[in-house]
Amino acid sequence: MERIRNWLLPVLTAALQLAYWPGRALREDDPAVGAVQLVAALTAAAALTAALAARRRRPVAAALAVEAVLIACLPLPQDATLVHALGVLIALYSVAVRCPGRTAAVVGPVLAVCEAGRSVLVLEPGVEAAGEAAVNCVLFLTVVGLGRSRRRWLAGRRTAARDLARAESERARAALTERERLARELHDVSAHHLTSVVVTADAALRLGDRKPELSAQALEFAADTGRETSAALHRLVALMRTSAADEESPxxxxxxxxxxxxxxxxxxxxxxxxxxxxxxxxxxxxxxxxxxxxxxxxxxxxxxxxxxxxxxxxxxxxxxxxxxxxxxxxxxxxxxxxxxxxxxxxxxxxxxxxxxxxxxxxxxxxxxxxxxxxxxxxxxxxxxxxxxxxxxxxxxxxxxxxxxxxxxxxxxHRALRGLDLSDGAVALAVATLPVFAVVVEEPTAVALACGPAVAHALGLLWRRRAPWAVLCAVLATAWLAPLGLAFGLLSPDVALCLVVAGAVAECVAVYAVGAFAGPAGVTWPVIGAAAAGLSLSCLALAAADGMAQLAEDGGGIGLLLFLGAVVGVAFLPPMAAFWGLGAAVRTRRERVRAWEDHALTATVWSAVAEAHEERRRIAVELRGQVLRHADAVVARAEAGDLGGVATEARAGLSAMRELLAALREVTAPGDVPEQRPHPQPVPVPS
Incomplete structure (x- = not known):
C-alpha cells in the first residue's frame, strides 16, 4: 500500500503531462515535434516520476532532483513542463511535512531562486518574469505552511500512538507486577509467622518429655503468632478487596x-x-x-x-x-x-x-x-x-x-498568541491574489490596491482561534474597495479586482468557521451570513460605480434588491461547499482524537482493573485456604492440642507456598493462573 501511495501521484502527473504535450502536438501532427524532443520528453517524465516517488524517504533530494530536471528541460517548448512544474510544489510539501523547519526554510528559498531563474530564461525579463517569480514565492510559502500544519498533525498522532503503546505495555504488566508485589508481602507473612510456629511446635513435641514447660510456651507462642498471622492476612485481604475498579470503593x-x-x-x-x-x-x-x-x-x-x-x-x-x-x-x-x-x-x-x-x-x-x-x-x-x-x-x-x-x-483570543507559519502563509496567499489581479488589469494602481487587500486578509491570521470574529472582520473589510471607489481613490477596474479576487478571503473564513468554531449544527448559518455579506459588498460596489442611478431609472431600489438577492443565491453553493469541507475536517479530527483519548483511557483503566482482579483472585485463595489454617492454629493452641497446632501450621504454610509458587510462575502478560486444587499438607523438615 505504501508503494502505491508513493508512485500514484507521480505517475498521474507524468501521464497528464505526456497527454498534454507531446500528446496533443502529435494528435495535431505538429511538425515541430521531432524524435529528439519526444525522447527528451519521455526521459524527463521518467526522471521526474522516479524523483517524486522517493519524496517520502528522501524529500530534500527529491525536491532538488525535480528542480534539476525542470532546468534541464529548458530547451524544450514551454508546454513540455507545464504539468511537471507541479512536481516542485509536491516535493516541497513533502520537505515541509517530513523535515525540520530549518530544512524547509533553506530548501524553499533555493527552489524559489531556481524558479525565478527559469522564469527569466523562459519569459521576457521585466514585469512578466517578476510577476511569475512573485507568484511562485507565494505558492511556495503557502505549500510550506500547509506542510508544517500537516507535520504537526502527524506528530500529534505519533505521540498519541506512543502513549497508547506505553499504556498497553503497562496494562500487559499490570497483573504480573501485582503478583510480584503481593508475593513479597505474602512471603514476609509466611517466613516470619507460620514457619516459626511450625519450628516451635515441632521442637516442643520432641523435647516434651525432658522439658514439659516447652509445651505450654509453644502453645502460648502459637496462639499469639496465629492471631498476628490471621490479623495480618485479614488486613491484606481487606486491602486487596478495595480498588479503583470497584465503584463502591471510597x-x-x-x-x-x-x-x-x-x-x-x-x-x-x-x-x-x-x-x-x-x-x-x-x-x-x-x-x-x-x-x-x-x-x-x-x-x-x-x-x-x-x-x-x-x-x-x-x-x-x-x-x-x-x-x-x-x-x-x-x-x-x-x-x-x-x-x-x-x-x-x-x-x-x-x-x-x-x-x-x-x-x-x-x-x-x-x-x-x-x-x-x-x-x-x-x-x-x-x-x-x-x-x-x-x-x-x-x-x-x-x-x-x-x-x-x-x-x-x-x-x-489574545492577539499574536499561537500564530504559526501556516496561518501566515494562508493570509499572505489570500492577500496576494487580488494584488496579482490588479497587476494584470492596471499595474500602475498596485500601490493603492495593497492596503485594502492586506487589510481584507489580515484577520485570517486568527482563523483557528476566533473564526466568527475573523468572518465578521473579513466581511467588514470587503467594503474597503467600494468605499475607495466612492471616494475616488480606486478605479472601477481595481475595485472590481479587489472584490472578486478578494472573495477567496470569505471562502477561507467560512471554512475556518466550519472547521474550528463548533459542531455543524451550530455553524451552518455561516453559509447564509457569508453569502449575504458578499452580496451587500457587490451591491455597494455597483452603487459606487454609478449603478444606483441606472437602477433608479430602470426600476428603483427594488431592482437593486432583486439583483442583490440573485447574487446572494449564486454565492450560496460555493459558501456551502467550503463550510461543508471545514465541517468534514472537524468531524474527522474530533473522531480521531476521541478514539485516541478513549483508547488511552480504556487501556489505563484496564490496567487498574486487571491489577484489581489479580488482588481479588488472590484474596479468594487466601480466605479459602491460608486464613482457614491460620484460624485453626489459634483454635488448636487455645485447646492445648500441640500436635494439631503443628499440623495446621504445616497445612497453612504449604498452602501459602503453593500460592507463592503460583504467583511466581512466568505467565503471559495479563493471563491469570488457573485455580489449583486444595493442597495437601506436606511435612516440613525440622
Whole structure:
C-alpha cells in the first residue's frame, strides 16, 4: 500500500503531462515535434516520476532532483513542463511535512531562486518574469505552511500512538507486577509467622518429655503468632478487596490508585483529598472520579511528564464536591507541545464528556489554560444529593466558575498568541491574489490596491482561534474597495479586482468557521451570513460605480434588491461547499482524537482493573485456604492440642507456598493462573 501511495501521484502527473504535450502536438501532427524532443520528453517524465516517488524517504533530494530536471528541460517548448512544474510544489510539501523547519526554510528559498531563474530564461525579463517569480514565492510559502500544519498533525498522532503503546505495555504488566508485589508481602507473612510456629511446635513435641514447660510456651507462642498471622492476612485481604475498579470503593482510594497507574506512565500526580471527601461514594463521587480520570488522560496526551496537582474538597453541610486538576504544561519533547498548540486543541481535550458528567448532576465545569502560568486546569463543582439549589443555579445566569471560564476563553483570543507559519502563509496567499489581479488589469494602481487587500486578509491570521470574529472582520473589510471607489481613490477596474479576487478571503473564513468554531449544527448559518455579506459588498460596489442611478431609472431600489438577492443565491453553493469541507475536517479530527483519548483511557483503566482482579483472585485463595489454617492454629493452641497446632501450621504454610509458587510462575502478560486444587499438607523438615 505504501508503494502505491508513493508512485500514484507521480505517475498521474507524468501521464497528464505526456497527454498534454507531446500528446496533443502529435494528435495535431505538429511538425515541430521531432524524435529528439519526444525522447527528451519521455526521459524527463521518467526522471521526474522516479524523483517524486522517493519524496517520502528522501524529500530534500527529491525536491532538488525535480528542480534539476525542470532546468534541464529548458530547451524544450514551454508546454513540455507545464504539468511537471507541479512536481516542485509536491516535493516541497513533502520537505515541509517530513523535515525540520530549518530544512524547509533553506530548501524553499533555493527552489524559489531556481524558479525565478527559469522564469527569466523562459519569459521576457521585466514585469512578466517578476510577476511569475512573485507568484511562485507565494505558492511556495503557502505549500510550506500547509506542510508544517500537516507535520504537526502527524506528530500529534505519533505521540498519541506512543502513549497508547506505553499504556498497553503497562496494562500487559499490570497483573504480573501485582503478583510480584503481593508475593513479597505474602512471603514476609509466611517466613516470619507460620514457619516459626511450625519450628516451635515441632521442637516442643520432641523435647516434651525432658522439658514439659516447652509445651505450654509453644502453645502460648502459637496462639499469639496465629492471631498476628490471621490479623495480618485479614488486613491484606481487606486491602486487596478495595480498588479503583470497584465503584463502591471510597473516592480517596480510587483516586489514589488511579494516580498511581498514571504515575507508571510518566506523569507526576500530586493528590490531595480532603478528609471529608475521601470516604464518599455514589453518583457525585463517581462523577468526580471520572473527571479526574479524563483530566489525567488529557495531561498524559498533551503534557507527558508534567506534574499534575489533584485537589478534591467536599462540603460537610451540603455534600458538594469541588475537583481541581492542574498540570504545569511540561510537554516534554512532544512536537507542538507548546501552550499555543494546546489551546488550539479546544474541544479535542475531552472537556465535552467531563462537562456532561458535571451538568448531569446540576454542576459546572471550567477547563482551559491556567491564568497563573503555563499548563491546563480543570475545575468542577458537583452538588451533592442534598443540594438541589445547585441544580437550579445552572439556570440563573453565569456563576463564578462560568465567568472564570469566559475569562480563560478570552485569554485564548489574545492577539499574536499561537500564530504559526501556516496561518501566515494562508493570509499572505489570500492577500496576494487580488494584488496579482490588479497587476494584470492596471499595474500602475498596485500601490493603492495593497492596503485594502492586506487589510481584507489580515484577520485570517486568527482563523483557528476566533473564526466568527475573523468572518465578521473579513466581511467588514470587503467594503474597503467600494468605499475607495466612492471616494475616488480606486478605479472601477481595481475595485472590481479587489472584490472578486478578494472573495477567496470569505471562502477561507467560512471554512475556518466550519472547521474550528463548533459542531455543524451550530455553524451552518455561516453559509447564509457569508453569502449575504458578499452580496451587500457587490451591491455597494455597483452603487459606487454609478449603478444606483441606472437602477433608479430602470426600476428603483427594488431592482437593486432583486439583483442583490440573485447574487446572494449564486454565492450560496460555493459558501456551502467550503463550510461543508471545514465541517468534514472537524468531524474527522474530533473522531480521531476521541478514539485516541478513549483508547488511552480504556487501556489505563484496564490496567487498574486487571491489577484489581489479580488482588481479588488472590484474596479468594487466601480466605479459602491460608486464613482457614491460620484460624485453626489459634483454635488448636487455645485447646492445648500441640500436635494439631503443628499440623495446621504445616497445612497453612504449604498452602501459602503453593500460592507463592503460583504467583511466581512466568505467565503471559495479563493471563491469570488457573485455580489449583486444595493442597495437601506436606511435612516440613525440622
Amino acid at each position: 473516592l480517596g482510594e480510587r483516586v489514589a490508585e488511579l494516580s498511581a497507574g498514571f504515575a507508571r506512565l510518566g506523569l507526576h500526580p500530586a493528590v490531595r483529598v480532603a478528609p471529608e471527601a475521601a470516604p464518599l461514594t455514589g453518583p457525585t463521587a463517581e462523577a468526580a472520579f471520572a473527571i479526574v480520570r479524563e483530566a489525567l488522560t488529557n495531561a498524559l496526551r498533551y503534557a507527558p511528564g508534567s506534574t499534575v496537582r489533584i485537589h478534591i474538597l467536599a462540603g460537610t453541610a451540603d455534600g458538594t464536591v469541588d475537583v481541581t486538576v492542574e498540570d504545569d504544561g511540561a510537554a516534554g519533547g512532544v512536537p507542538g507541545g507548546v501552550p499555543a498548540a494546546r489551546q488550539r486543541l479546544g474541544g479535542g481535550r475531552g472537556t465535552v464528556g467531563m462537562r456532561e458528567r458535571a451538568t448531569a448532576l446540576g454542576g459546572t465545569l471550567a477547563a482551559g489554560p491556567r491564568p497563573d502560568g503555563a499548563g491546563w486546569a480543570v475545575r468542577a463543582h458537583l452538588p451533592g444529593a442534598t443540594s438541589p439549589l445547585h441544580r437550579q443555579s445552572a439556570h440563573h445566569g453565569p456563576g463564578p466558575l462560568h465567568q472564570r471560564a469566559l475569562q480563560q476563553r478570552a485569554l485564548r
